[in-house]
Amino acid sequence: MATIKSAISLSSSSDRPGRISGEVHVIVGPMFAGKTTALLRRIKSEVNNGRKVAMIKSSKDTRYAIDSIVTHDGMKFPCWALPELLSFKQRFGDDAYEKLDVIGIDEAQFFEDLYDFCCKAADRDGKTVIVAGLDGDYLRRSFGSVLDVIPLADSITKLTARCELCGKRAFFTLRKTKETQTELIGGAAVYMPVCRQHYVNGQVVLEAARRILESHKVRSDSYLEATSVV
Template sequence: MASSSSTLSHSSGEIHLFVGPMFAGKTTSLLRRIKSEVDTGRNVVMLKSSKDTRYAIDSVVSHDGVKFPCWALPDLMSFKEKYGHEAYQKLDVIGIDEAQFFEDLYDFCCKAADVDGKIVVVAGLDGDYLRRSFGSVLHIIPLADTVTKLTARCELCGKRAFFTLRKKIEETQTELIGGADLYMPVCRNHYKNSQVVMEAARSVLDLKKL
């Protein structure tokens, strides 16, 4: 009878997740982890959504300007074929930034870690501007080895900020890509108070449209 270890065709993978509001340092944490993997000699690749063109098309860039070359993709499951099967086999670590924009995030992470034995490091928003689940980021928590919830600093009072506030009240779609021009991190009290003000302003705008 074969031992259980001999039935494993390769080393098991890992999934590490960084979540939080905008400006919490998710991309910075991801880049720090990826660069440390490079320093240890591991084969690394970085992926991001092709929807995100704010700072660069072919690089993952943090808000403070740190960057790392990447593949910009409309989906994740096509990456293996585009990268090349032989090159993919040699990969040790896969970084994924702005993960909320990938609808196939769960399937990709599951296959990359469980089947292909890759270390997958993911960064993404856990909630949208209405504090609702954003994309599939929260779906991979049950798959993850570690989950790190990061916080920012509230722009209005300086306390720890857990939420993202959208500045433009007339924009109501979930996916509205932007930076400090559109969003700010806020604490719970300022999120609640700002939401009341914005809802009132939105009602006035709606009435003007009638």
């Protein structure tokens, strides 16, 4: 009886008006699926609604800018570039952190402490956390801790790209180069989105990728030669 009363008391106290309640939203997909674009749109919507936001990305990603999140088509938003997420509160400042409503995390696959951070930020601190990242690597295996936060999520959005070889929906990321390490940061020169058929037909895809790269190189060399002549 005492246990039942304790449970009822705990339930009643936790449901009082004003109780802090956080959220976790996850955006996944292959490269070039628009994950960062979707994240920035959501963040800008939160800003327009008067909520205070902060953006975080991995300090490993320096492709476009060090202190900004930048999409492949040029959208930009200032951010904190960090080696790990659990250092964010201290670096941001306790008072400033308390006033935050929303935290966006881009390239989430690079953060080993993603699960712990989402738990603390949403469950304990009442923050809305929006996570964007790759759900799989170039071998179609789980990448980092992104899939680990699925059980925590209030919503999950799976985006697709367009297969670079046939135009169908692309669910996978193909690496064009010979490197085999899991973490190899790069853009269109290193990766392409592909459909299942063109992923499975690996040798055909790789040969097509080499032709595309060679075509880009030829056009680039021709441009440089023309420029030097002028």
